[in-house]
Amino acid sequence: MLDEAARSETRVWFETLRDRICRSLELLEDAFAGEDAASLSPGRFAYERWERAGGGGGVMGTMRGRVFEKVGVNVSTVMGSFTPEFAKSIPGAATDGAFWASGISLVAHPRSPHVPPVHMNTRHIQTTKAWFGGGADLNPIRPDAEDTAAFHAALERACAPHGAESYPRFKAWADEYFFLPHRNEHRGVGGIFFDYLEDDFARDFRLVQDVGMAFLDVYPKIVVRHMDRPWTAEDRAYQLERRGRYVEFNLLYDRGTQFGLKTGGNTEAILMSLPPVVSWP
């Protein structure tokens, strides 16, 4: 399927969402009033364009600030042909490895152990089939019931127009996906995960847009609740240790990481998800 209109619309959406999210996170940097606010400058995103050898490329946006120790927001639009080996595992690519994919991916690692790290990504992929995928999950160092409820409620509202069965299904999918078997632990407090949504372009694209808007609405509110609270050296040590779980998940299990590394994506952009400082004590 070669649907140029869908390619153009989805790509523009992912780039628009990126602009809105980055602006919103920069405003949090400005609003920061924690104890070392005076000695630290508000962070600003830097953008780096990259090109993929096989076709397409992306823009890696990164900010290292006073609220966000490291946050990466990547948009990429890549196309070409999967290797025959990899094509076997991709819907609609077994006999024709040609593909086109566009998406946005965000991972935020706040400086404060009280502010939860978060991940959100959505994408549109075309092979001989075409589908949407994505997800969002919250990864607090120490879970907070109010944050967890607010995060899930926002995602539930985003899923509602997609059908009453969507939210429970995508939430269960996240619980299954964001799991570390070797630790017998979930990563974070969940969220939603979905993939291979190919039934109805308009309805599925709306879901992807609504998930982006829900994220944009709820995450800054969660950050604001906690960002000015002081923390202890013990809080920080525990944060670095919990970040290790995030690394383990991304390198051992994450599909997006595998997809990116195996399709010649930009390594720096893919591994931008890894936390700035981590410990395995």
Place this chain on the structure above:
Amino acid sequence: MLDEAARSETRVWFETLRDRICRSLELLEDAFAGEDAASLSPGRFAYERWERAGGGGGVMGTMRGRVFEKVGVNVSTVMGSFTPEFAKSIPGAATDGAFWASGISLVAHPRSPHVPPVHMNTRHIQTTKAWFGGGADLNPIRPDAEDTAAFHAALERACAPHGAESYPRFKAWADEYFFLPHRNEHRGVGGIFFDYLEDDFARDFRLVQDVGMAFLDVYPKIVVRHMDRPWTAEDRAYQLERRGRYVEFNLLYDRGTQFGLKTGGNTEAILMSLPPVVSWP
């Protein structure tokens, strides 16, 4: 093949080598005379026994000291039956998944950026076949020609009785194995890697013993050359960044890590290889 004598001999060797290595590394802790020697106590190994649900278990030895920020020396002897899926990838296990495996695995992460991290492991595995595998590689933060030459020379001497072709073959195997395709970078300055050595138990077991003794001879000498040298904050920052490559290799590519996590090994013992503090800046 059920060869009880081979099981007993190899297991005893791995445990003996562990005792000798741990003692040797503790002596380095005692000998440390770097600038903060007076304020830090010499490290000592702590040992923790673990049992594997499917059969067998091991002892995880760890030391957090003033020369070695974190070093793990694990011996394990495990047995049972591979899952049918995993058995397909193991020689001699396709039709009968029963296995027995014993080995030693060591990873050292020195505190000083001048002292190179190192890895060494050897193992004996029995399915319907029986073979030895192992390897050792040096992972300097900034390569030092003299260390690299000494490390390779020691391994070459260890391989010599195994046949003139062994060292170049195992060295090339290490160059191929200790490689990060997504970075297009080798991990460290190489060493040796070998697997599926099943031709001659006595000769192959001697190789495994000689590799262990070579490690025991050469690595402490390399440590002593550098351990008392002062370092800068920049050296430290670069060390933490290079440690990230080590994590990427172990979680994305390392066979031992995959083997351990997929056969219900002890997660803490397997991931003991991960550095104590790491950064992805």
